[in-house]
Amino acid sequence: MASPVPELRLESIVRSARASLVALVRRVVDGDAEDVVQEAFVRLSDDPVLSRPDVEVTAWLRRTSLNLAFNRARDVGRWRARTARAELPVPADPAAEAVRADERSAVRAVLDGLPPKQRDCLMLRHAGYSYAEIAGTLDIAVGSVGTTLARAERAFKEKYLTAHPADARPDQEER
Amino acid sequence: MMTTMTCPDEGTLRAFLDRADDDHAALAAHVRGCLDCRRAVRELRLAEAVTSDALSLLDEPAAAPARVSNDAYEIVDPPVRTRRWGRIASGAAAVALAVGLTLPPAGPAVAGGLLSMFHSRSVTEVTISNADARQVATVLQKLGVTTGTPSSSFAPVASLADAQAKVAYPVAVPRQVDVPAGLVTTPTVGYLAKSDLTVAFDAARTAAYLQASGSSTQVPAGLDGEKLVLHFPDAVALQYKGANEQLLMVVSAGAFEASTTGPLDVGQLRDFLLKVPGIPTSLTNQLGHVDLAAGALPLPIPVDQVRGTKTTVNGHSAVLVASSGMGSAVAWQAGDRLTGVAGTYGSDVVLKVAAGLKG
DSSP states (O other), X not given: OOOSSHXXXXXHHHHXXXXXXXXXXXXXXXXXXXXXXXXXXXHHHTSGGGGSOHHHHHHHHHHHHHHHHHHHHHOHHHHHHHHHTSOOSSOOOHHHHHXXXXXXXXXXXXXXXXXXXXXXXXXXXXXXXXXXXXXXXXXXXXXXXXXXXXXXXXHHHHHHHHHOGGGGHHHXXXX | OOOSSOOOOHHHHHHHHTTOSSOHHHHHHHHHHOHHHHHHHXXXXXXXXXXXXXXXXXXXXXSOOOOOOOOTTGGGOOSSOOHHHHHXXXXXXHHHHHHHTTOOTTOHHHHGGGGXXXXXXXXXXXXXXXXXXXXXXXXHHHHEEEEOOXXXXXXXXXXXXXXXXXXXXXXXXXXXXXXXXXXXXXXXXXXXXXXXXXXXXXXXHHHHHHHHTTOOOOOOTTOTTOEEEEEEOOEEEEEEEBTTXXXXXXXXXXXXXXXXXXXXXXXXXXXXXXXXXXXOHHXXXXXXXXXXXXXXXXXXXXXXXXXXXXXXXXXXXXXXXXXXTTEEEEEEEETTEEXXXXXXXXXXXXXXXXXXXXX
16 A cells, blocks of 8 residues: 655565566666666656556556566667677677667567557557456457457567568468 | 357457457367357467567567578477467477587486487476567577578378388378367378578687677587588378368477587587577576487477477377367377477367377
C-alpha cells in the first residue's frame, strides 16, 4: 500500500522494481539500460501516479521505461557509438560481433515499427511476464492479452520476414 | 470427432498456446477435432516461434549465438515444425547435449578411456528452454569453432526397398491396421544421409573466455586442437498424409555416436565443460542424471513448447512428446536402431502405431 511519505515510497519502489526493469530495458538498449531506468524513476518522482497503488505504479514504470528505451534506441547514431564500446566478454571476432549487433538492431527496428501496445506486449511476454501482469501494464483486460499478442506476433512476423527473407524458409516447409 | 464447442476466437487460441486459457482440456479436445482451429493454431504457433526466436537475439548475454538451422534430431520432429524446435535440437546445442550425456554417475574414474567414444543404446529426455539452448550455443562458440552441418532434409526415394538397401538396420513399417483412416495407404519414402558435426576447441579463446568471465577453471592440457565429433546417423522416413492436413510419420535411424580425435576423451571434455561459466545449471543438473555408461541418448525437449514424458514401447525406454492440440511423437532405441513415430494425433494413436511396427 501507499506509504504516506512519497520519498520513502519512491525509495521502496526503486529498490523492488529496479532489477526487473533493467532486465526488460536491456533487451532494447544494452549498456544504457541503467540510465533509462533511472530516467523513468526521475519521471516517476514528479508524476501523480506515485500516489496510486503499487501495482499501478509498477505498470506505469514498465510502460515508461519501454517507451524511453525505444526512444533512445531510435537514435541510431548514438546506438552505434555505444555498441562500439559495449562490454564484450571475449575479444572475439569483431566481424561476427558486428553482425550480431546488426541483427539485434534489426529486431529492435521491427519492434519499434509496431503500435506501442503490441510492441510492449511482445517485450513483456518474451521477458516472462504473466498475462495478468501484461494486462496491468498495458491497461487492457486479461482476456484481451491473447488477441493483442496474436496481432503483435503476426505483424512482427510479417515485417521481420520481409526484412529477413532467409528466415522465411522454415515457413515454406510448413505444410 | 467434431466437438460441439463453438470455435474460440484468435485471442483465446493464442492464450491456449501459452496455457493461459481458462479451460485447457476442453479447448485441446476441440482443437484436435476442428480443422479450422488446427490451422489457426498452427499459424499462431508459427508467428509465435518466429517472434520468439527473433526476440531471443535480445536476451543476455549481449553476444547472441550465430544461427544454427539444422535438425539434429529430425527423427523426433513433431508433425508441426517450427524454427524453434529445429534450432534447439540442432547444431551447437546438440553438441552440448552430446557432451553432457557423457556424465557418468560415478565420475571420471569409472568413465576413463571407455568413454572416448559414445554409442547410443537408449533414449532419455532432457528438457531445455529456448533461452537455455541459445545460452549453450553462445558459450560453445566462445571455446572453439563448430563445423559441419547435420543433414536436415530427407531426399525422396522411389520405394521402401530402395531405402532399405541404403541402411544397415531394418526400416520400421507400421501395420496397415494401425494407420489412421483418411491417410494414404502407400507412404512417401525419404532418406537422410549420415553427417558429422565437429567442434574444434581453441585453448587461447577458451582461456580468454574463462578469464573474462572471472572463472578460476583452468584450460585442460591437450584441449587446443582437440575435436569433438558427433556422428549423426542416416535415417529413413515414411510419411502418410491425409486430405485434411493429417500426417503420420515413422522414422528409422541408426545409433548416434560421439568421439574425440585428440588426447582428451569425451568424459574429460564433459568434466571441463561442466565447469565453464554460462552453461545453464538447469541443463547440467539434468545431464548429471543421464546414464552415459549405459548409452543413454538425451533427446532435447523444448520445454516452452511441448511436454516430454517417459514411457515404454515394447519394453524399450521411450520419450513421448505431446504438443497441445497439435499432435504427438514418441522415440526410442532398440538395438542399433532409433525409431520415432509422430503424427497430428493424440498420443494413444502414435503409441499404438509404435507398438505395432514391423521390421
